[in-house]
Amino acid sequence: MAAKKLYESFSKSLIDEVQRWGGMKQTGVSLRYMMEFGSSPTERNLLIAAQFLHRELPTRIARKTIELESLPYGLSEKPAILKVRDWYLDSFRDLRSIPEIKDTNDELEFTKMIKMIKVRHNNVVPMMALGVQQLKKGLNAKIDYESLDEIHQFLDRFYMSRIGIRMLIGQHVALHDPNPLPDCVGYIHTKMSPVEVARNASEDARSICFREYGSAPDINIYGDPNFTFPYVPTHLHLMVFELVKNSLRAVQERFVNSDKVAPPIRIIVADGLEDVTIKVSDEGGGIARSGLPKIFTYLYSTAKNPLDELPDDDVTANVATMAGYGYGLPISRLYARYFGGDLQIISMEGYGTDAYLHLSRLGDSQEPLP
Template identity: 80%
Template sequence: MAVKKLNDSLSLIDEVRKWGSFKQNGVSLRYMMEFGSKPTEKNLLISAQFLHKELPIRIARRGVELESLPYGLSDKPAILKVRDWYLESFRDLRSFPDIKDTNSVLEFTKMIQMIKVRHNNVVPMMALGVQQLKKGLDRKVDYEDLDEIHEFLDRFYMSRIGIRMLIGQHVALHDDPNPAPNCVGIIDTKMSPLEVARIASEDARFICLREYGSAPDVNIYGDPNFTFPYVSAHLQLMVFELVKNSLRAVQERVIDSDEVAPPVRIIVADGIEDVTIKVSDEGGGIRRSGLPKLFTFLYSTATNPLEEDSDLGNVRMTMAGYGYGLPISRLYARYFGGDLQVISMEGYGTDAYLHLSRLGDSQEPLP
């Protein structure tokens, strides 16, 4: 296979900047479902050709941003590592020749799956970079007010969700020509939110049991027969984070008392426009002054589980600490036109409302 060569690193940076200025093209959940419902050779070729042009643009945009972050964040060792991953992935994509037949689709699919794996640890590595920044900041700087950093991280993670969605969808369509019933790539056309909530809750309770030795019950209410099209992996991640936060709050409230831990409640409501999932707890609530910080990436009430010498391959899922669960969950919700809101009653508990758009028509938000 003839491979186009990108020259030295200087010309690579020039190429990244050029591609970073190109227009991105968003897609909707409905389009992904309709297009992927017929994974013919022709459609897989069209999909690969689209990604061959689209992925370098999205990756280049993030690569350019990683070079010029405020407060010296670009120079932190962990951020430099992430930037190298993005530049390497850009080089791989731009070095790949035009896709014209089934064999080149196969090779391209293998390559983008490798890119997806390369970027698996981007979130903890970025968290480590932000931690390195916080250690070096002047103590007079209130890092909850670093708007430029928050806005960058919002754009960066929203873009990452989109890139992984596009790659994951293409790879799933290519690798599984006979998918499970109701599945179109990684989209479940008849996803049961109650079933996903049950699985996510069991995972969160397992983590809670491991950390504290006990875990509150989780009660789930809603129509067990209700289904709608969505990416179940996205929903599982969001519900897991919300339930995990609630379990931690309840457990820490009752841990030194004889009080029986009140259950966490999940209610699934089927609306005309939205499917809404409410996660309620009696964990004591959040101070009103703390609510604006919940969706920032530089804030957590727990000890950060990452250290400078962390082996990222062995970082265990913990109850809390990155300060990333809620803001990233909100981005996942917004990716397909939904949202996440948290309302708290200090001294009693917290309600989180996860709104999921059931229309499937909203375009990807492209930062």
């Protein structure tokens, strides 16, 4: 069925080419390699990078397209998923339409195009979420979400691959910036202060909390503000923002009708030899042990789901509102793992939750390619 739909909107030669490229081997890149390679963005280096991406991106995108075709429980047929698949096919076709990259002009054309591809895929996460939502609506309400393991593993692979594709494109595009920020190599900040990023992310999360509840608990940050290491600040900001937002919500809701002052959230930044670890601690009442396995699934959220209010045919209705509905934790964990780190949540029901965000200091772990 899905294949038939595909043939209707795309030529057979394109489908054959997707199959061929999807069978090729992907090449992982490490943070350290991206940093060293990008530290001198000469025309020659940018040309080599573009030639690498010209081979690598179609392979990664073809794999995603093929996977989107054969999802369990009829997920591939959902309108939102078909839309995502078409984005990937369009991007594959665009990439393959560019002949070999031989000189700087070719390289600049290619860079312009991959920048456009990155924008085209901006809403993939909410759109996929919408597809899963459309699936959940149709499934038996009593279905055990653990049995949807296959979908969960697919989404982990899919989003991890997406992080990689966006990092490679974003890094290459950023190397063309005529006025790079000091100590930055593309997306990578060679002297990033985790304390400073944690402070910014906390302030952002706190202002959202204020907007929603009219007040917000304090946040205390402990750690050496002068300590720095190479990392991608946007990734770290996203992860800390997510963890702090969850903590703020838990504390706020626990103390909303209490005459006690809400206890502050504590963020501790520790620099070890191998890992930089950021701990976010709250006294928001914790999570029951039975609920802990659910917090990393894409099929569960305690927040109210904005899609429940949408009519089914309204696939493209403001999808962006979907961001942050139960996807924050699993996606943050993928960001942590992408450069060799991890995210662990430890909870004391009746007291609070500690989140441990481990970031690899060495920067030489390869991308985890699914």
